[in-house]
Structure formats: structure tokens, C-alpha cells
Amino acid sequence: MSAFIEVKNLSVDFDGKFVLKNVNLTVEEGEVIGILGKSGSGKTILMHVLRGTEAIGNVTGEVLYHVARCECCHHVEFPSKIGKKCNCGCNGKYEPFTIDFASAGLHDEGRKDVTKRISIMIQRTFALYGDDSVLTNILNALNEVGYKGTDTVKKAADLLEEVNVSHRMLHIARELSGGEKQRVVLARQLVKEPLLLLADEPTGTLDPMNADLVHKILMKAVDTRGMTMVITSHWPEVILELAHKAVLLDGGEVVDSGDPKKIVDKFMEDYVEIKTEKPTEFGEPIIKIENLTKKYVSADRGVVRAIDDISFEVYEREIFGLIGESGAGKTTTSKIMMGIVPPTSGEVMVRVGEEWVDMAVPGVNNKGRATKYMGILYQEYSLYPHSTVIENLTESISLDLPYELGIRKAIQTLKIAGFSEQNAKDILNKQTFELSEGERHRVAMAQVLMKEPNIVIMDEPTGTMDPLTRASVTNSILNAREKLGETFVIVSHDMDFVHEVCDRVAYIKNGKLESIGDPHDIVPKLMEKEKPKKKDDKEKKAAKDEKKTKSKPASKSKKSDSSKKAEIGKAEEKAAEKENIDINTDGGCV
Template sequence: MLLLEVKNVSKAFGDNVVLKNISFELREGEVLGILGKSGAGKSVLLHMLRGMEGYEPTEGQIIYHVSICPKCGYVDVPSKEGEKCKCGGTFEKITVDFWNDKKYTYNLKKKIAIMLQRTFALYGEKSVIENILESLYSAGYEGNEAIDYALKLIKMVKLEHRITHIARDLSGGEKQRVVLARQIAKHPFIFLADEPTGTLDPQTAKLVHDALKKLVIDKNIAMVITSHWPEVIAELAQKAIWLEKGEIKMQGSAEEVVNEFMKTVTEFKKFEGVEIKDEIIKLENIEKKYCSVERGVVKAVDGVTLTINEREIFGLVGLSGAGKTTLSKIIAGVLPPSKGKYFFRLGDEWIDMTKPGPMHRGRVKRYIGILYQEYALYPHRTVLYNLTESIGLELPGEFARMKAIHVLTSVGFSEEEAEAILEKYPKELSVGERHRVALAQVLIREPHVVILDEPTGTMDPITRNTVAESIHKSRMELDQTYIIVSHDMDFVLNVCDRAALMRNGKIVKIGKPEEIVKILTEEEKEEMLGHQ
């Protein structure tokens, strides 16, 4: 039965039109994929379907066809019409103009599940089981029934080994699976998934995809899933829409739409080499130890020795848990090593980074820029403010604007696009655009070395090429040095001059990316190759 109608919907933020005349239908149990590169309008559309504040249509209607129990207000799919509710009432079929009929908005929102990339919406200080139980209690479950269902959900998302772990200590993929379990606890009539695996490595993404199949698709729950990765749409959806600059370019079966979209995806651009300068970073026998109640003393970084040269693009690669992020934090001066030597060159002077204080580690940290996956922009401030005043960059108005435009063009925006987004707010940008603004926020400080943690995690293939170009362009123009922490070996092969492969806290090989690929294990190949 018909569940959702989107009728001639447009959305504008000020003068910026992000969706133009969007129309489609969704039936019970159907999975619709929305494909498009960053900035196409995918996330805005999902926020609108969820009823999130500030995302009301400028024009058009969102129509839900559902059944509701007039006695308790419980909402379900339209085919439930005439069936009995748990409370004893009888379901009646209704049609709701979602953004205009406020009478039913609250009840509908309670039964619309959503997964957003980067926004996990978990109780950070509570355990996995407590997070899921909270959602079940809100859905009306009590006592042993709630506990039994929570354990069932935990098994289905394969988190039995994390039941008592605190939510904030989980990995991104684990958090996403807890979110999935919490959302399924609502017994939703529709499931919205916005780039649910955009920031995850292939193995972890597969776990989330399998959980979506088991908990959503196999249970005949309708789903709208957005992605810039064609293979995700092909795997999970039956039909698809291709969005481009806020308009529907194509609509049809998932296979047809994906095949047409793939024709527009270009291979990585090849870049000319540059002259690499002298050493800027020297590490010798660096260790970082942690004490764990369960595992005793853990060496996250174990005897690492390496050098990085000025103007070099250096990759740190390895499986999840190999130690590459911990090593990058030591290089950034965020974490002190437990043992070993670390020197950073400022001008002609070598600074001892193992020593704290303003003349040692504190002196260098301002010259090291770092962008982790969990970046944050001030949501209620403009892009221009985020690039200048928010980071203490005090320049006269026109100079600040000029510098902001310059750095935005260096991360892939055209001058016209850069000029246009300066007065926009982060929520008016796509996730990919926000990522590039966050990278610009790092570069505008004029660092000597920039560390990028999984820089391609949320990007479509086209934008990945743009980021690759921006890295090489800034290296050429600004004498920039990059350290790229990534599981995306395809990106490293194309972008990096050298790379270090880490396993269990140790570096097993340093060399050209092509040399690293030759010694990857089957497990490493599965996680790190095949992202294009």
C-alpha cells in the first residue's frame, strides 16, 4: 500500500534553493535509494521527511498514509487498518499532510526512525544495554519484556561483546549499530538512513549493512537511504533517485540509476611529483602504553621509528586498531609518548617534542593542523565566522574575506561557490561541503604540517578527486606537508608519496604506496582496497 508521497517539494534557505520540485512515492516495505554527490540535497530531503525543525518545505507537500489507533495514538503502516491495537482500540487509516496537519505530527515523528552520519544521539555515559533499554522504555516496554527484546536487538546488531561498554568509548561503527538498535525499538513505520556507513571502513560498513537488511529490509519496513556510494544503493535499494544540484536527474530501478550514475564517476586524477625538501619530523623508538583492567599494559604504539620530509604527503595505513590514530596524535603533540625521541624542525631549529612547555611541545603545536573525523563547526555562525573569528583569526573585514575565499578554493570550491557560501550557516551545506569547510578551517591557520584523519570518509567519488586535487594544489602553492591517516588505500595510492603500514602498534614497512599494497594480508586488502 502507498505509504509516502512527496509532491512538488522545493526547499530554500534564504536565496539558496537546495531542492527543486521533488516528487516521488514509496510503498510499504519498499527501499528507495537517493544517490548524488555532496551538495545534491540528499540530507536536506531526509531531514524534511523526518520533520526536523527548520526543514519545512518552501513549496510542496509531504504526505504520509498511515494507520492510527484513536484510543492511544499509536501509528503504524496503512495495511494495519481494521486490526486491533495493543490497547484494545482499532486502527483507522488516515492521510496526513505532514508539515501542515499539526494534529498528528508528534505521533508520526515518534514512529519515524532515522540514522544520521556523525550524529549518534546516544547517552554517552551509559552502557550499550542501558542505551537500548532507554529507547524500549520510551516505546512502552517494561520489565523482563524490555530486557529480552534488548538482548535480541544486541544479538542482531552483533554487539554481544560490547553490552557493558560505555557508549562514548565505542568505535563509529559500533555506535552506528547501537543507534540502529535504538531506532528499531520504536517499531517504526518508515526508516530513514542518511549516509549510515559514510565514515566507516568496508568491513564495519558491511556489518551495518547486514544489520540494516536483517532489522529493516527483512522485516518489510520501508526505508529511504541516501548515499554517494553507488554500490550501497545497488546493494540495499529496489528503486532509486539521482539528485543533482537539488533536482531529480533520473528516477527508476536501483540498477538502472546506479549504472547511469557510474558513467559520470571519473578515475582519480594523476598528479605530477614535486621536489621533496629536508626532514621536518623525526621519530625514534616511540612507544605509547596504556593500562587496561582487562588486558593489562597495552602498547598502542610500539617502537616506531620514521622520518617525514617537508612538502611530503605521507600516509599512515593499517587495519582498525593498528595504532595509526594514536601515532598521529603523538605527532600532533596531542599525546606525549611514553618512551622514545621525537623532534620537529621549526626553521633551522629542532624542537624536542617529548618536553612539555611553551619552548618545546607548546611552541610547535600551533604549527600542526589536525582534522579528525569528529570535526565540529559552530552551527549558528556563518562559514566566514567559522573560518576567521571562531579560531581567533583577527583580520580587517575585506582581508578576512579574501583569505577565506582563497582557502576555500584550495579545498575544491570555485571562487563563485566560495563567495556564495561565506554567509551561509553549516546546516545549509551538505555533509561533504561541511567537511571541506572544516579542512579550510585547518589550512587557514597556515600550519607547517596538516594531519588528516580519514579525509575521504564522507565523500562521493567526485569529491574525493576534488580533495585529492586540493591536497596537491596546497602542497604546491603553500609548501604544505600532509600526514594522511586512512584505511582508503586507493586514495593513498593516488595521493601519497610514501606510506607506513602499521600492525599491532608497530610499523612493518615504509615505502611507496605500491610497495605497501604488495605486502597487505587478505584481511587488510578486504578492508583497505576497493573504495573506488
């Protein structure tokens, strides 16, 4: 194999603060490189430097792309194509071409030629047109790279089939589950026919089933397209499963590289044991949910029961988990608990002292009496980007404390959120855009805890955390419950975290409460119930296909390309028409 990318002595600094330091790396064509490291280790910065589409800090060293470029049309291919004929029609041949992304300007033509063949999946970002259908999202991406006419629709259908989301072709993008959105994002990136796919934490916040599906689709794309992939993750399992070679980053430096198993073992050397003792006695119920139902009007599915007649209680000082696949209704349940979303029917009551407050009744004298003692960490959290960390933890949330006391409390709370004392001090005066995604996530967690709420609701609190940070946060949550008497409701796809921290869990599936109890009893049920379903669906589809084949003459067993295009074209028109009709009612409550 030929060397495709060479990174030599790469360093990146922001005002003298190094985020990458003397990084050396070689990537061959068709290879999958896994970048493993804790939050803030420099993984995402390295991905953006490899992407080469924007200026990031002060960059020194070399980022060399060795490619084959047509002497006539400047189309770029892998270096193994050097000397071969280009299909552009001008009889040009592929010539050797090397470009240094570290020194070439953003508008350098050679850099632009190479960048056209690079795709990226950005961490925690679903870059989709939310109000458009899945099909329209893919068609837009194809139009951007020059596809025209009926070929565009056929290509869109092929891409959706490749990422296993063709059954959602006419669905509105924002209504998809997280796993489905990520697959549509991947399809949009594959439009570019990339030589290199940069996947930055592509499955960090997905449930295990969806994460596994995305991993398989990524590897299939690598194998069938001969694509090169660089993937970052804070999860060792992802690197072991996908990577041919692994690199361990720590503090912006390459600590080690080579066999993925060796790198993972080294990474886990610093793992902190999690305290296992959990109190067996809780207080009285503090949250009561009875016959809770929530319905939405969807543009393409009509009335949807996001939550369907569920009932349970959460006790004071309990750590209670909500688990289930993406789109099961967990986040909706947590938002109704917080009084953010009103229920369609049923009730959610929260106890304040000896009084019960109905969270469906608005006003400061109604649900407002409870919300001031509650805090929520959203899955799609946000911080003030141009404010410092200390400002986000005090002034931005109207926490009126003397400066010195505010600093002390901020450091204590950041430690609960998984920072060491020194790291907490170091980031206080940083603006939040200077932090890594994982660091911002933990600052958002600290922001919720600063007001010392009695009830803390957390939606995917470990989505961006590596196992080492997760262990620290797990211990911190257990300590907060023990010392402050706080009650936690945790929505999570991270089954290891659920096992470690939750006293009880509720398993929600398709809006219904399937079971509730000890995590060690309930989590296996989730895994068992999902696996047979996939198998049954495949068997049903195979039987259905076989039946269709037998019932049709052999000469008509396959549709012509033209009829396929016509059907897809009609589907596209129908989707556009439907979006226009239902645009005013989409997302409304029943």
C-alpha cells in the same frame, strides 16, 4: 505493494533560498530507496522533512504517509494491515489513515502516532550515552518506549545480537570503534520497531570492513522486519549494493530516478580525472617517530596499548598515509604527532628549520615552536556555528589580514578545499549552520590551510565527500604540495583516496605497525589480513559450539529463558558496579 509515502511537489527554502525544489517521490512498504547526490544537494534536508519531528525552513507541497491506524489505541502499521485486527486488546481494527507532514502541526496527534514508528540515523552523529555501557544504552532506549521488567533485558540482549555487538555488551560506549558505535546506534533505533528507517550517510566515515558489516546488518533488518528504508549516500557503491530504487538529487531537485545502476552512471558523468604525477624526490625527514607507545587505563579492559612500539619517518613534501581498521591507533598517533596527546614512552620529533623539536615537551619554547607551523583537521571537527564562513576563516583563528586580502585568500583556500570559485563566493557570508555537513567539512579543511602550515595532519578528510568532490580535493592536495611545498599526514579509511593521493602509507593494526610502503603494495595487505580473520573466527566459534553441544546432554543443550535473563541481569549489575568503581580512572594515561 501499497504506496506508503508520497512526496508531491515538495519545496523547502530558507529566506527565499531553495534547498529542495519540486521534489516528487513514492516509497512503497518494504522498499529501500537510495538518495544519491553531491554534498549540499539537499539529501539531509529531505531526510529531516520525512522524519517530521521538527520545523525546517519554509515547507510547501505534500509529504503524505498512508498508514493503517487502530481505531481504538491509534497504533500505526503499514497500509497492508487495513481491515485487520489490532493486538491492543480492545478489539479495534486498523483503519486507513493519511497524514500530511508538510501541513500538519508538530503537535498533531496523528503526526505523533506516525512519528513513533520512524527511526533515524543522523549523519556523523553517534547518539549514545558515552559514559554508560553498551547494555545500559540499549536498556535506556527500551525504557523510553515503555518496556519494563525482565522483558527489557531479554529484548536488549536480542537487539545487541541482531547488530552483532553482543560481545561488547559491558564496554563503555565512548571506547567503542566507529563501526561498533554505529551498530549500537542502529540497535537503539530498532527499539522503536520502526516502519521506516531513515539512514543518513550511515557509513560515510567507517573503514571498508566495518562499512560492509553495517550494510549487511541494515539489509538483514529490512528483510527480517519487513521495514522500509530510505538511505542517503555520496558513495555510488552504497546505493548499488542496498537500494531497490535510486533518486539523484542535484541542487535540491530530482534530476533522475529509477534503476540504481542507471542513476549511478548519470551521477559519475561529471567525474574529474585525478592528476597522476607525483614527485619522486622528497626533502629530508621532517617527522621522526621512534619506539612510540601509548597506554590508556580503560574502565572495562584495564591497561590498553593504543600504540605499541612503532617507528617511522615522514619526509618533507611527502603525502604520508596512516591506514587500518577503526580503533587501530591511527588517530592517537596523529594527535601525538601534533603534541595534543603525550606519549607513554618513545619520542616524536618535528623539524623546524634545522632544529628538532620534541613534541612531548610542553611550552611555547618547546613543542610550541613546531605547532605554529602545523595544522590539524580533526575527524570530529568544529566550527563557530553562529559566525559566517569568512569569520571562521579569518577572525576566529586570529588571522589578522586587511578585509579585501582576507576575502581573496579565503576564496583561494576554499577552492583548494574543493569549492568552485562561484560557490566559494556564495558561502562567504553564510553562517556555518546553513551549510550541509560536507560543505562544513570542507570549510574546516580550508580553516586549517588558511595559516599555510608546513605540516598538515588530516583525520578522515574525505569522510563526507562524494567522489566528485573527493577528486577535486585530491588534486588540490597534490597542487598544494607542489606549489607550497607542504607535507601531509593523512589518516583515512578511504582506500581509493589513499591510492590516489599518498606516496607511502603505514598500516597500523591493534596499535602495532604491520607494514609501511607504497599504497599499492600495503592496502591489499590490509584487505587480505582482515578477511581470513573473520573466517577463522567463524570456524573457531562453530567448532567451539559443536564441542559444547557434544559434551552436554541433549535435554540441557539450551538454557531456559529465565536462566538467560538471570545471567544478563547479573551482567548488568556487574557493569553498573564496575562503572562506579572505575569512573575516576577511566581514560587516564599510564
